[in-house]
Amino acid sequence: xxxxxxxxxxxxxxxxxxxxxxxxxxxxxxVILFGxxxxxxxxxxGVILRFGKFVRTTDPGLHFKLPFGIxxxxxxxxxxxxxxxxxxxxxxxxxxxxxxxxxxxxxxAIMLTGDLNVAVVEWIVQYKIKDPYKYLFKIRDATSTFHxxxxxxVRKIVGDNSVDEVITIGRAxxxxxxxxxLQELCDLYEIGIEVNQLIxxxxxxxxxxxxAFNEVNEALQEKEKKINEAxxxxxxxxxxxxxxxNQMIMAAEGYAMERVNNAKGDADRFISIYKEYARAPxxxxxxLFLEAINDILPNIERKIILxxxxxxxxxxxxxxxxxxx
Numbered sequence: 001x002x003x004x005x006x007x008x009x010x011x012x013x014x015x016x017x018x019x020x021x022x023x024x025x026x027x028x029x030x031v032i033l034f035g036x037x038x039x040x041x042x043x044x045x046g047v048i049l050r051f052g053k054f055v056r057t058t059d060p061g062l063h064f065k066l067p068f069g070i071x072x073x074x075x076x077x078x079x080x081x082x083x084x085x086x087x088x089x090x091x092x093x094x095x096x097x098x099x100x101x102x103x104x105x106x107x108x109a110i111m112l113t114g115d116l117n118v119a120v121v122e123w124i125v126q127y128k129i130k131d132p133y134k135y136l137f138k139i140r141d142a143t144s145t146f147h148x149x150x151x152x153x154v155r156k157i158v159g160d161n162s163v164d165e166v167i168t169i170g171r172a173x174x175x176x177x178x179x180x181x182l183q184e185l186c187d188l189y190e191i192g193i194e195v196n197q198l199i200x201x202x203x204x205x206x207x208x209x210x211x212a213f214n215e216v217n218e219a220l221q222e223k224e225k226k227i228n229e230a231x232x233x234x235x236x237x238x239x240x241x242x243x244x245x246n247q248m249i250m251a252a253e254g255y256a257m258e259r260v261n262n263a264k265g266d267a268d269r270f271i272s273i274y275k276e277y278a279r280a281p282x283x284x285x286x287x288l289f290l291e292a293i294n295d296i297l298p299n300i301e302r303k304i305i306l307x308x309x310x311x312x313x314x315x316x317x318x319x320x321x322x323x324x325x
Contacts, residue, residue: 035067043079047132048072057132076132081196084147086154087122088201110206111155117163118209122202123175125150125182127195134192142191149191153182167203168217175200 039062040046046058048065049072065071087109092098109120127146129135135142157178158166166174179198186193205213277284 032067036064038063038065038073040075043077044075045078045132047074047076047136049074054133054137074136076129076135078129078132080128082127082129084125084127084150085122086124086150087120108151111158113158113163113166114160115162118206119158119163119166120202120204120206121154121158121166121200123150123154123178124197124199124201125195126197126199127193129192130194131190131192134190136192138190138192142193145189146186146191146193149182149185149189153185154178157181163205164220167205167213171200171203 038046040058040060042060044060046063047054048056048058050066050070052072055071065073087105088099088101089105090097091100109122111119111121113119139145157174161170161174164170175198179195182198183195186195204210273284273288
């Protein structure tokens with residue numbers, strides 16, 4: 001049986017060898033550029049490895065490296081504020097942040113204080129990577145190591161303090177001591193991390209003993225309140241009593257000085273009068289008599305005057321009424 005349909009031949013256009021070479025060269029250039037050019041963002045720093053060996057770090061901007069895996073790039077966020085949470089985990093950040101607790105977080109938070117009490121301590125550490133080389137190559141898994149360092153340091157500091165200091169009066173001091181000791185430990189192990197802040201987020205006794213602890217805490221607060229009120233009353237009354245005592249002493253000293261001066265004046269006056277009397281007894285005696293009468297008569301309401309010149313008659317003058325008129 002013969003085929004009556006006409007046969008059709010598909011003819012492809014011939015590609016010149018020069019065009020193929022050009023395309024290959026362009027593909028190779030694109031691959032090289034794609035594997036060589038990289039960009040570092042402002043908050044990052046680039047770490048370049050050549051065949052797995054550290055060769056250099058690069059600052060933010062556009063840079064080049066050897067392609068085809070000869071040089072590899074690792075970006076480290078050196079300017080970004082990083083955070084670790086202990087005793088809890090943030091489930092959903094926002095206006096109403098949601099937290100969650102697990103068996104692991106509860107294990108992190110339960111600690112023994114210096115007076116053999118149990119406290120549940122939750123804290124946050126904020127840090128930055130200050131040395132990318134040390135962070136990547138000086139120690140394996142720096143983030144996990146830093147996590148364990150936090151637990152060790154905080155447990156040590158809490159174990160050196162009483163439960164009252166940990167929960168109430170010593171929280172700020174404990175957080176500062178833990179931050180300083182954690183930074184010293186990071187520098188010792190050359191982990192390349194700078195600790196910016198350590199905050200004791202929430203410190204409470206375990207739920208089983210919380211009611212009893214709250215009662216003890218309220219009693220301590222009442223005690224402190226009474227002590228402060230007593231000191232306030234003391235500071236009010238003692239200066240007042242001291243001032244009154246000083247005032248009485250000064251008044252007594254002034255009175256004593258006045259009496260002494262008056263006595264000295266009377267003595268000097270008596271001596272001067274005696275000297276005058278020794279010189280002229282009659283004149284002095286009469287002057288003293290007149291001075292005495294001058295002092296006495298104004299204080300007498302009814303006055304009687306005797307005239308020595310009258311004989312057998314004593315004239316009585318009612319000078320009191322005259323004085324009243």
